[in-house]
Amino acid sequence: MPAHAxxxxxxxxxxxxGAAPSALRYYEELGLIAASRTAGNQRRYARHMLRRVAFVxxxxxxxxxxxxxxxxxxKLPANKAPTRADWSRAARTWQAGIEARIAELERMxxxxxxxxxxxxLSLRRxxxxxxxxxxxxxxxxxxxxxGDDPPG
Amino acid sequence: MPAHAxxxxxxxxxxxxGAAPSALRYYEELGLIAASRTAGNQRRYARHMLRRVAFVxxxxxxxxxxxxxxxxxxKLPANKAPTRADWSRAARTWQAGIEARIAELERMxxxxxxxxxxxxLSLRRxxxxxxxxxxxxxxxxxxxxxGDDPPG
DNA sequence: AGCATACTTCAAGCGAACTTGAAGATTCCG
DNA sequence: CGGAATCTTCAAGTTCGCTTGAAGTATGCT
Numbered sequence: 001m002p003a004h005a006x007x008x009x010x011x012x013x014x015x016x017x018g019a020a021p022s023a024l025r026y027y028e029e030l031g032l033i034a035a036s037r038t039a040g041n042q043r044r045y046a047r048h049m050l051r052r053v054a055f056v057x058x059x060x061x062x063x064x065x066x067x068x069x070x071x072x073x074x075k076l077p078a079n080k081a082p083t084r085a086d087w088s089r090a091a092r093t094w095q096a097g098i099e100a101r102i103a104e105l106e107r108m109x110x111x112x113x114x115x116x117x118x119x120x121l122s123l124r125r126x127x128x129x130x131x132x133x134x135x136x137x138x139x140x141x142x143x144x145x146x147g148d149d150p151p152g
Numbered sequence: 153m154p155a156h157a158x159x160x161x162x163x164x165x166x167x168x169x170g171a172a173p174s175a176l177r178y179y180e181e182l183g184l185i186a187a188s189r190t191a192g193n194q195r196r197y198a199r200h201m202l203r204r205v206a207f208v209x210x211x212x213x214x215x216x217x218x219x220x221x222x223x224x225x226x227k228l229p230a231n232k233a234p235t236r237a238d239w240s241r242a243a244r245t246w247q248a249g250i251e252a253r254i255a256e257l258e259r260m261x262x263x264x265x266x267x268x269x270x271x272x273l274s275l276r277r278x279x280x281x282x283x284x285x286x287x288x289x290x291x292x293x294x295x296x297x298x299g300d301d302p303p304g
Numbered sequence: 305a306g307c308a309t310a311c312t313t314c315a316a317g318c319g320a321a322c323t324t325g326a327a328g329a330t331t332c333c334g
Numbered sequence: 335c336g337g338a339a340t341c342t343t344c345a346a347g348t349t350c351g352c353t354t355g356a357a358g359t360a361t362g363c364t
Binding site for chain 2: 320321322323324329330331
C-alpha cells in the first residue's frame, strides 16, 4: 500500500501527521481537509494536505475549536497547494489570539502570585481571599477574576 | 428566599459566583463543593464556598479539568473556611502549570511569526511551510510543532 | 488468481461539562 | 394558612472531538 507518486493513503497521512485515520475522516466530514478518490472509492491525499493537518493540530494545541480552525482554513485554496503567502495570512489570523491568551494567563498568574507572595495585603485585588462581602458588593461577584476588570 | 444570616441558597451562590445552579449541583456531585441541608432537604452554602467556586472558575479559565481542580481543592479543608495559607498552597499548585502553558504559547507564537515574517527562510523550523518530505523524514512527522522538540 | 491487509460507510459509544425537563417537596411573604 | 417562587432528584439530552465496531469492498504482492 505504498503511495503512488504524489498521493498519500489515509494511513500514510495519519502516520505523518500524527492524527488517527478516524480523526482525518472526521476532519473531512467537517470540511477541514479534502481527498480525491480512487476508482474503488478509497481516499488519496495530495501532499499539501499534510500541511493542512499540521495547521489543524497547531490550532488544537492553541485551544481552538475545529470550527474556528476551519474559519482560518477556509481562507486558503482548498484544492491546490497554498502559497507561502496563503499560509502567512492564515497563521497571522492566530497571532492576536495567541497574544491575548498569553496576556490573560499572565494576568492570572500575577493574580495568583499576589495572593501567594504578599500575604494578601491587597485584598481588593485578591480573588481567592477576597472577603465574601466585598465580592458580593460587586454585584454578580468575583466575576472580575474571570475576565472582567477589577473594580478599581 | 433571602439567605439566613451566614448561609446562601443555591440561587444566591449562583448569582454571586456566576455559575449556574445546575453547574453547582454538578460540582457538588463531583465533590468540588459541599453544602449543608435544611430540614426540608434544600442546600445551604457556607460563605466560604463562594471562594471555592471562584477557584473552580479560575481553574476552568486556565483550561484545567474539573478533575485537576478537585486535586487542588482536596488539599484544603472542606468544611471550614480555609486560611490564607491554605489558599496560597492551592494557588501555588497552578503556578508552574500556568508558566509552562505561557512558555508553550510563546513558542507557538514564535513559530508562527517566523513563518510570517521571514518568508520561511528557516525551513527546517517552519511547521507550516515545511516541505512534506522533510516532515516525513522525522518519522511520525510534524509532531514537534505540537509539543516534541524540533529536530535540531 | 489468491489472499492478506487496508480501506469504505454507518451507527453507536465515550468522556467532559453541563443543561433541560418532569414530577414533586419546601420556603417564606402576606 | 394560602400560594407563588424556589427548591429537590433523576433521567435524558447536548456539544465537542473523536474512537470503536460491524459488515462489506479494494489494493497490491506473489
